[in-house]
Amino acid sequence: MLQLFFQLTYYFHVDFDEEDVYYYRFITHLKFFAKRLLDHKFYEEDDSDDLWNIIRKKYQESFRCVGRISEFIQKKYGHSLSKEEQIYLTIHIERVIKKTGK
Numbered sequence: 001m002l003q004l005f006f007q008l009t010y011y012f013h014v015d016f017d018e019e020d021v022y023y024y025r026f027i028t029h030l031k032f033f034a035k036r037l038l039d040h041k042f043y044e045e046d047d048s049d050d051l052w053n054i055i056r057k058k059y060q061e062s063f064r065c066v067g068r069i070s071e072f073i074q075k076k077y078g079h080s081l082s083k084e085e086q087i088y089l090t091i092h093i094e095r096v097i098k099k100t101g102k
Helices: 002-012 021-039 049-058 060-077 083-099
Strands: none
Touching: 002 060, 021 083, 049 060, 049 083, 060 083
């Protein structure tokens, strides 16, 4: 998952404040995400199309970043991110980026 973090810093050209609560929340989310990925335990698809569309439109740049992360995970691990995982990841990225002053 360290590669994902580097992709994020490269994509947004930002240095993160490791003391910031949003950074900590984001890293915690990545740890749990990595654990689910390695354990092959994923969120089941549900009827989250409405929320997914709202998040996709409202946080376009963060959602594009999630698209790149999703491509990386597909190539590296052969897993497609569910819409629910894309939602969570987009929200966490948006928060951490906004709080760093990007």
